[in-house]
Amino acid sequence: MRGFTLIELLVVLAISGLLMSLVGPVAIEQYERSQFLKEREQLLRILEHSRSQAFINRSSATLSFKQYSVSYQQGNTENTWQFSRLLFSPQQLSVNGNGFWQQTSLSWQEQQRSWQLTLNPEPVQYQLLVRDPVPQRAN
Known part of the structure; x- marks a missing residue:
């Protein structure tokens, strides 16, 4: 008769439980980070879409911006997005018809960390271009 003894099965279960206790918290933390990254990327897409539509x-x-929501308005078009991890202080951004933002930055919070975008x-400095011109290609 072939099979595993009870002690062998208990040893395998103990080793798997130990490995799961080490890997589990890391996997959960990685999942949380990916969710924050997903929302940050969504915010960047909203900003870029707003800028390009204005242009x-x-x-x-x-x-x-107000708490966990972002509202977009251009003419008769209105959209609202909800976030679950990005917390915004009340602020308003305006983008002109040339695609430039009137405000210089946007800020928000993720857990206990503050972010600013x-x-x-930055404007290109004419003096910098004259001082360090782009090198010419050799033919």
């Missing part, structure tokens, strides 16, 4: 339509758009790119 395409040549009209300003407004984003309003710079909205418009």
Whole structure:
């Protein structure tokens, strides 16, 4: 008769329980981080969509932030998005018809950490381009 003894089965269960107790918390933490990243990426897509729609339509758009929601308004178009992990202080952003934000930054909280995103790119300095021109290709 072939099979496993009770002691062998208990040893295997003890080893698997030990491995699960080590791997489980790491897997849960990784899942939570991926959920924060997913919401951050959604926020960036909303910002980019708002900017591009304002540019395409040549009209300003407004984003309003309040707690876990973001509202978009441009003309008669309105959208609202809900977040479960990003917490916004009450703030409002406006993007003009050229695709530039009137405000310089957006801030929010994730758990106990504060985040701030710079909205418009830094202007290119003319002096920097003249001082360090782009090198010419050799033919």
